[in-house]
Amino acid sequence: MTVFQSRISPASDAFQQNRAEMLALVDRMRTLEARAAAKSDERRPVFDKRGQLSPRERISALLDPGMPFVELYNMASYLVDDPDPETSIPGASIITGIGYVSGVRCMVFADDAGINAGAMTGKSVDKALGALEIAHRQKLPFIHLVESAGADLMRYTVELWAHGGGMFAGLARLSAAGIPVITVLHGASTAGGAYQPGLSDYVIGVKGNGMAMLAGAALVQAATGEVAKDADLGGAEMHAEVTGLVEYLAEDDAHGIEIARDVVAGLGWPSGAAQVPDYDAPQYDPDELAGVVPVDYRKPYDMREVAARIVDGSRLLDFKPGYGPATLCLQARIMGQPVGILANNGPIDPDGATKATHFLQAMDQAGTPVVFLNNTTGYMVGTEYERGGMIKHGSKMIQAVTNLRVPKISLYVGASFGAGNYGMCGHAFGADFLFTWPNAMTGVMGGEQAALTMEQVARRTAERKGIPVDEERLAAQRAKITAHFDRQSDAFYTSGHMLDMGMIDPRDTRRVIGFCLATCAEGRARDLRPNAFGVARA
Incomplete structure (x- = not known):
């Protein structure tokens, strides 16, 4: 493989403008993350x-110091329950991600009891289901740090309740698959939440604060007339001595976390990963990624410039570079692991789709993971492309993406519109990991394109009816449609609606992809000991 020769000058005005605009979006992302942390910290006196x-202190104490942690779904719920950008809080009252606990790569899932007492909304459930699915696919022990008021009854919908059952099913499936579920009961876990420790393989209860009960004292008295204390109904001490729900009784939160780390260490959980060879850093600084890509997706750039700042030694092998040239098929290594990279320098034409299909099948045959770098406005349209078989060639590409057996890691870098998103392993196509940059735009099409399409429809309708076109009305319609589409295509909106697994700083791309590749490699190499029903409690 040859070292890619960059044509970008970090000193150029264009680079500096790109960098300033991208870092402004990164700052917005960090501000939103800090907003959630600050909101949670308001409950610190309690x-x-x-x-x-605090919830974040619990995670910090659980994770191995100095080891990587990749947070997932950091923007979840942003602009969902609260549509005001100035007040909406991301995170869905949950902090989750993949990190190391006693040397073992684990899924960590913590209720953020500092925000609305950890009460769960619809996106909280979706976030939990996403974390459970990733843990199952990647064979990761699941550690749940529990303190939640259960469902947010002020935002209750029957869908919240129905989909919430998937959390129970997900925990049961993990245990049956041979993947340990470990719960630390830091605070209250009531009603449906009481089944979270009930469906765990190991439960650590914190004295005085940890509680699991189907109904608290107030509800019991209202329903039955019985006067009882919460501690008697579901305190950690009671469960350790009477019901057997708690295996280990901790003196406080820190002790509970210490026990959880001991439990993980005692699993004898093998890494399953093959030895990764030594590898080179990119020739071009990954920090430059902030200036390589314009924030405006309509400005062209070469995705090889992005790849060169992600891959080892900036070495790329370009597969069929002269055929369907706007579709890039690259071979490289990332942190010592061989990868195929499918990327776009614009729309996908029939030749590009055919090339991509060939490349994806070759990567699958070789067992090589595929990284998708999205930057396309979709498949090409028009007479030439219809007659060139765009439908059948695009369909072949989508079939290949859907049925890949190797790990798939997808990243929204620029635009990802229409069926092009599908061919580039978008939300619905089973990516092992899918992240977005804060500048990315995803949706059926861009706002201007949607507005122009509807304008053409209106003009043709008026012409067919023989009536004059109301230009003022059309202009108002154009502005309204453009704003409507662009708002929903914005990365902060789509990430808030969980159409990806999280938003990342572009400069962290190599680190995140490398971590995800290693996670996939470990999971696929690990042998489990499944059973029929999961571990049943004594």
């Missing part, structure tokens, strides 16, 4: 009074 760690 945690301090109870002698508890």
